[in-house]
Amino acid sequence: MSVKLQTTAAASKGLRKQRAVAKVNHSRVQKSRQLITTFPDYPLISSTPLRYNxxxxxxxxxxxxxxxxxxxxxxxxxxxxxxxxxxxxxxxxxxxxxxxxxxxxxxxxxxxxxxxxxxKIVLAGSAKVNFFSDEFDKLLQQSAGETLLFSLTGQKEEMIGLKLPEQSLPKQRLLQLNKGLGRLGIHGRYNDHDQVVFTINESRWRRLNNHLKVKGEGHCYPENEFVLVQLRLESALxxxxxxxxxxxxxxxxxxxxxxxxxxxxxxxxxxxxxxxKNVGNRITAMSTFPEAGTAILASHALFQQLSDDNISYSTLSQAISGQGNVRTATVKNLLLGYA
Missing domain, CATH: 1.20.120 (Four Helix Bundle (Hemerythrin (Met), subunit A))
Incomplete structure (x- = not known):
C-alpha cells in the first residue's frame, strides 16, 4: 500500500515538473515570436531598395x-x-x-x-511657405495696447487670444504676436531687409489664407465683429x-x-x-562584405572552423542562439551606433 502511494506521489511530482517545463518553454516561444514581429522594422521601399535601417x-x-x-x-x-x-x-x-x-x-x-x-530641398520636416501682411506691419508699429482675438475656421475652429502692451517696441510686439499665433503654427521674424516675414507649414497655408479672422478693441481692429486678415505669399517662380x-x-x-x-x-x-555621396559612404561603411568574393572567402573560413576538431559545433550554435535572444533595444542601439 505504501509502495503504491509513493509511486503515485512520484508520478504526480513528475507531471507537475513536466507542466512547469512546458509553461517555461511556451513563455520562451511567445517571447521569441514577439521579438520576431517587433524587430527589425519594415524598411521604406525606395526606387533602389536597400536592407539597412x-x-x-x-x-x-x-x-x-x-x-x-x-x-x-x-x-x-x-x-x-x-x-x-x-x-x-x-x-x-x-x-x-x-x-x-x-x-x-x-x-x-x-x-x-x-x-x-x-x-529648396526639404529632406526633414515639412515644407513651409513665407507670407507678408500689411495689417500686421501696421499692428507692430502701433503704440496703443490692444487685446486681440484670432479665429481660424474651416473643418474646425481654433481661437487664440493675445494682448499687445502699450508703448512697446515693434520687436516686443512681434514676440507677443508669435506667442499667440505660434499656437496656430505661425512664426514671424525680421528678414535681412528689416521686413517682417511670417512662416507656416505649406499644408496649412490655404486654410490660413481663407479663414484667419481677428477682432480687437477698436484701435487696429473692430470690437464687434471678426474681419478677415489680408495675407500675401512671397513671390515665387x-x-x-x-x-x-x-x-x-x-x-x-x-x-x-x-x-x-x-x-x-x-x-x-x-x-x-x-x-x-555622403549617404553612399555610409552604406559602404555599413557593408559587411565591401569587396567582391569576400563573402565566399568568409564562408570557406567558417567551414574550416566548423571542421576543426578543437571547436565544438554545439558551443558555436549556443553562442549564435544567444545573440538572437539579446533584447531588442540593445540590438537597435548597436545598429544605430554603427549607422
Whole structure:
C-alpha cells in the first residue's frame, strides 16, 4: 500500500515538473515570436531598395524624389528660357509656359513634399511657405495696447487670444504676436531687409489664407465683429510663369528671374549630389562584405572552423542562439551606433 502511494506521489511530482517545463518553454516561444514581429522594422521601399535601417531608407527615398522632380523642372525651365531668348512664336512660348506651370502645380505630389515653393530641398520636416501682411506691419508699429482675438475656421475652429502692451517696441510686439499665433503654427521674424516675414507649414497655408479672422478693441481692429486678415505669399517662380501665360509678349522681361531660378535649381542639385555621396559612404561603411568574393572567402573560413576538431559545433550554435535572444533595444542601439 505504501509502495503504491509513493509511486503515485512520484508520478504526480513528475507531471507537475513536466507542466512547469512546458509553461517555461511556451513563455520562451511567445517571447521569441514577439521579438520576431517587433524587430527589425519594415524598411521604406525606395526606387533602389536597400536592407539597412529605416532612417537611411527614408533619406534615400527623399533624395531620389527631390532629384527626379528638380531634373524635370530644370529641363522644362531651360526650354522655356531658350525659346523666349530666341523670340519664338508667342503661341509656342505660351504652350511651354503652360507645361511648366502644370509641373509647378504638381510640385508637392511629384516631389512628395521634398521641394518647397522656393525650390529648396526639404529632406526633414515639412515644407513651409513665407507670407507678408500689411495689417500686421501696421499692428507692430502701433503704440496703443490692444487685446486681440484670432479665429481660424474651416473643418474646425481654433481661437487664440493675445494682448499687445502699450508703448512697446515693434520687436516686443512681434514676440507677443508669435506667442499667440505660434499656437496656430505661425512664426514671424525680421528678414535681412528689416521686413517682417511670417512662416507656416505649406499644408496649412490655404486654410490660413481663407479663414484667419481677428477682432480687437477698436484701435487696429473692430470690437464687434471678426474681419478677415489680408495675407500675401512671397513671390515665387509659379507667379512669374502665370504672368507669362497671361501675356507672352512680355515674357522677355522675366528672363532674369528664370535665370535666377535655374541657378537656384543647379545649387540644390549640387547639394543633393554631395548628400548622395555622403549617404553612399555610409552604406559602404555599413557593408559587411565591401569587396567582391569576400563573402565566399568568409564562408570557406567558417567551414574550416566548423571542421576543426578543437571547436565544438554545439558551443558555436549556443553562442549564435544567444545573440538572437539579446533584447531588442540593445540590438537597435548597436545598429544605430554603427549607422
Amino acid at each position: 529605416v532612417q537611411l531608407n527614408q533619406q534615400l527615398t527623399s533624395v531620389q524624389q527631390a532629384y527626379d522632380y528638380l531634373i524635370k523642372l530644370e529641363s522644362q525651365l531651360s526650354h522655356l528660357y531658350s525659346i523666349i531668348d530666341q523670340e519664338k512664336d508667342l503661341n509656342v512660348i505660351q504652350q511651354q509656359a503652360n507645361t511648366l506651370f502644370s509641373l509647378l502645380l504638381q510640385r508637392t505630389t511629384l516631389s512628395a513634399g521634398t521641394v518647397d515653393r522656393q525650390l 509659379e507667379q512669374q510663369i502665370q504672368h507669362i501665360i497671361s501675356d507672352p509678349s512680355g515674357a522677355k522681361s522675366y528672363l532674369d528671374q528664370i535665370k535666377a531660378s535655374l541657378h537656384q535649381i543647379t545649387q540644390q542639385l549640387h547639394w543633393l549630389a554631395i548628400h548622395k
